[in-house]
Amino acid sequence: MGANVTTEDQVEPKRRWQDVDLRAVAPFVALALLLLLGAMVNSNFISLNNLANVATRSAFIALIAVGATFVISSGDLDLSVGSMVAFVASLMILFMNSNAIADPGMMIAAAMLLALIVGALCGLANGLITTVGKIEPFIATLGTMGIYRGLTTWLSQGGAITLQSAEQQDLYRPAYFGVILGVPVPIIVVLAVTSVAAFVLYRMRYGRHVVAVGSNPNVARYSGIKVDRVRTTAFVIQGVCVAIAVMLYVPRLGSTSATTGILWELQAITAVVIGGTALKGGASRVWGTICGAFILELVGNIMLLSNFISEYLIGAIQGAIIIIAMLVQRSLVRKS
């Protein structure tokens, strides 16, 4: 829209429908259908409390998936994010337990800063191994996935790493359980992070470079884009997003174990793809991504609230619903 809206009366109705990017809207249509389904299954489902619970718990995957949107748009893949969550969170808790700073508030602030730095460094490692080492991202991050997971298991000696100081715990708890103007803090964080990510992707030069590199790295290179730097930066952004997710994760259970974050990488990738970003790179839809993360969490929630689905079948039905959601998307896109 914009430039030639002068002939508004005749052209506008037709135009408006075609101008809407259906691929971008599709995940929200799927979401609406799911909400409808949920409301039919259990009357408690549509309660604000339940939806807020589900949105809040989808925050981790949503935040990680925002980072994954960058990596996937630039044509790469990061399998290490689940292990990275466990590793960064473990270091953060160990640091908080060290009581290096007497004031608990300052201690938490320092620990959050540490998480950010460690997350960024983990992402940088992934990026450098992929670009400088010229190793397929699938293999490179499969390797670091093992490394981060192994380091976590070693740090915890296979057991759990638990936040000890009750004072710190009480002070930090609101970061996950708190509410601002009726909205849970994690939801606000997700919206803020996604807004920044959307600004970077759609309004800044870097965002266009990401998509250019993802759709065709050679063309991007000949156009003077520093391809390796763009890709590495995407991995660093992923690391930072993981760190932000960790900052919300630690106050929830105040504890990590060797099984923290297992298979979260697959959930993040699924959220990105449900959201309309192509797995082969070259297109990014970051708002769709968080919608995808919400859908994933909703599916589990609906299954559990229903009274007629055997607990043994939940996995199968989750898989089917994800595929149906994708098909709904496709059919909408074809119509356009």
Add this chain to the structure above:
Amino acid sequence: MRKGLLSLVTVAAMAMGSTAGFAEDKAYTIGVSIPAADHGWTSGVVFHANRVAEVLMAQHPGLNIIVKTSPDPASQANALQDLETQGIDALVILPSDPDPLVNSIKEIKSKGTFVTIVDRAPSVNDDSVRDLYIAGNNYSLGETAGNYIKATTPDAEVVVIRGLPIPIDQTRQDGFDKAIEGSGVKVLDRQFGNWNRDDAFKVMQDYLTKFPKIDVVWCQDDDMAVGVLQAIEQSGRTDIQYVVAGAGSKDMIKKVMDGDKMIPVDVLYPPAMVGTALEMTVANLYGQVPMRGTFTLDATLITKDNASAYYFPDSPF
């Protein structure tokens, strides 16, 4: 000279088996093969294997215990071979997956080594595979929890969080169902929490949405209890009277000791059973007492009174 004498004694001890003489002078080597610490319970196994090994070696100067951890069945088979090469008189094994390891275990047993299997039994579990079997009691873990709930809150409405869809979990459910059969205890729902804190948190949140009134949560596992407690606290609901978990992690036992209202009891499925196995194996070597057979541990109900006996603050689990 000393060395020569020592090896002479070793040779003599090996030749004579456990028949003769000066108990403390006999030199024996026990190999311990356990899974690597990959979650809370196995990390407890590693801790207790090392702890009990130290105690036993201090008691018996001639005794040498080698503890090896392996992440999967294939590497555990390799570890068994390594132990065999080093020459062991007895093997204590907690198999990561028993059936694929049966042949390796039989191979060692065929050399006359005393074999003790812990916790996970192969489908053929007789004296062709092992001499001694130390078992935890999954059925009783469910039964003990069920009996406690039945006795404490006869008309409780209970939500159950299961582990993973595998036989261990089913056995625990069967024990629980048997215990509450015919009583006023009613199970509202059962869902899988995958023995994982985060998943248990989600399941519990959804239970709280789904049911306006819940009396008791049975989540059979201490790790999952962490997530359950957090979800209950967040909801601000006061109808849930208590949570029954299981295993015996230090965090939950501490709560029982401290008289936490939400965790009044815990049901024991102790990683320390590897220590039981070591003690009995040593008793077989040094004590000249019959030790062949099956020894099944109770799933003891841990209450405030006996909790300190099961509390290991230094353990990772």
